[in-house]
Amino acid sequence: MPSLRCDVTTCLHNSDKCCCKNTILVEGEKAHAPESTCCSSFDEAREFGGRNEFESKNLALAVECEAVNCRFNDAKRCKAKHITISGGKATDMKDTLCASFEER
Ligand code: SF4
């Protein structure tokens, strides 16, 4: 279970550049580069009237991942020690990516 930094401050689940969810799902089944991945757990904060005040950051979340070409992917679980999700001003999950993707 990787530690995670997330730069997507427009996401409802972001708190202090950490994620508040218990599990996220990274997509990118055919990805050969970070740009073809995304965090499908993204929800736009604006759509929900702003930040979710009752979630707090989860420093031990699980990362499920469909990017099977990444060297950190083990049976669709991320085995990296640390990952960064990027996409600063994202308004859609497709604007996000796993910056830690490395092709096998
Ligand atoms: S974009 Fe993904 S990793 Fe980042 S806060 Fe949102 S759900 Fe969590």
Ligand code: SF4
């Ligand atoms: S580092 Fe690789 S295995 Fe881990 S979430 Fe990112 S793309 Fe998936």
